[in-house]
Amino acid sequence: MDTTLLSIVQILTAVAFAGAGIMKLTQPKVKLQTNMGWVEDFSQNQVRLIGLLELLGAIGLILPVLLNILPWLTPIAAAGLVLTMIGAAITHIRRGELPQMVPSVVLGILAAIVFIGHATLLSL
Template identity: 65%
Template sequence: MTETVVWILQVVVALAFGMAGIMKLMQPKEKLQERMAWVNDFSQNQIRLIGLVEILGAIGVILPILLNVLPILTPLAAAGLTLTMLGAALVHLRRQEYPMIGINFVLGLLAALVFIGRMDLLNM
């Protein structure tokens, strides 16, 4: 993978998770229920925690390598987002929300590709 491709993936991952995280962090559960039935299985605080994890992951796939401050955090953030999508897929599987699993798979795959593209930063 070229450096340009990895950066494009990082930006896409950061935007997707950043927007999703902000929505979960800022909107009340009742508002989220209109579009995301899965939130019925979680408390408002749990939903906000998921949003915070997504926002931190979005920041983590960009800022550490961009600023060259602890760049090892970039692949770790990507790995964390990949695992987050695995957990999300399991929730949707349990709830029999099969179309959502495809979205989780795509987002998890993009985050995994960022991890693969930045694995060299783990060998410090």
């Protein structure tokens, strides 16, 4: 994969996860329920933990490669985000929210592209 295209996908994916993570970390569960019905199934602390995982994953997609410090952390962060999105998709399926599952699937695919691209670059 072209490294420029990989970088674009990586940055867009990180921005999306950072935004989602910050929202879950800073908004009360009641406010999130307006657009995210799935939060009804989780406690406020669990929603915040999901947000923290998304934010840390976003940071992990960018900083290691940007700073050239432990660049192998980038595919690990991407893999963690893929697993997070698999969990999100399962939650939506369980709740019968198939249309709401689309963003989780798209973000999961983007994170998988970052994982594959960086694993290939690092020859993992």
